[in-house]
Amino acid sequence: MDGRDEPGHDGLSDVVVGKFNMRSYIYRALFEPGDRRGNVVVTFPDVPEAITQGRGEADARVMAEEALGLALLSYLERDKPLPKPRAKGRELIDIAVAPDVATKLAVLEAFVVAKPAQ
Numbered sequence: 001m002d003g004r005d006e007p008g009h010d011g012l013s014d015v016v017v018g019k020f021n022m023r024s025y026i027y028r029a030l031f032e033p034g035d036r037r038g039n040v041v042v043t044f045p046d047v048p049e050a051i052t053q054g055r056g057e058a059d060a061r062v063m064a065e066e067a068l069g070l071a072l073l074s075y076l077e078r079d080k081p082l083p084k085p086r087a088k089g090r091e092l093i094d095i096a097v098a099p100d101v102a103t104k105l106a107v108l109e110a111f112v113v114a115k116p117a118q
């Protein structure tokens with residue numbers, strides 16, 4: 001068991017880097033064959049805006065990381081809370097946003113939380 005299906009695992013975790021805590025943003029993705037031979041389509045059950053494809057699984061992973069990051073950034077830019085990572089299933093694969101995007105998300109989240117009520 002890798003912990004993803006245990007209670008309390010929400011895909012958002014703090015990672016200690018030197019003296020700093022950095023949050024990681026991990027969501028589960030579904031990889032499926034595309035319409036064209038060799039293409040792989042990637043969707044995120046918890047982030048329906050993040051849909052992409054790649055030529056083969058390795059390319060699809062890279063594209064999925066980018067699509068997830070852009071979709072999550074769009075939530076915060078629209079003053080919406082990030083969706084909670086809840087998807088479960090053996091067919092799903094963990095995808096984390098790139099560290100630079102995770103940093104942007106953490107900063108934007110801090111501003112959203114600190115923003116006074118209108």
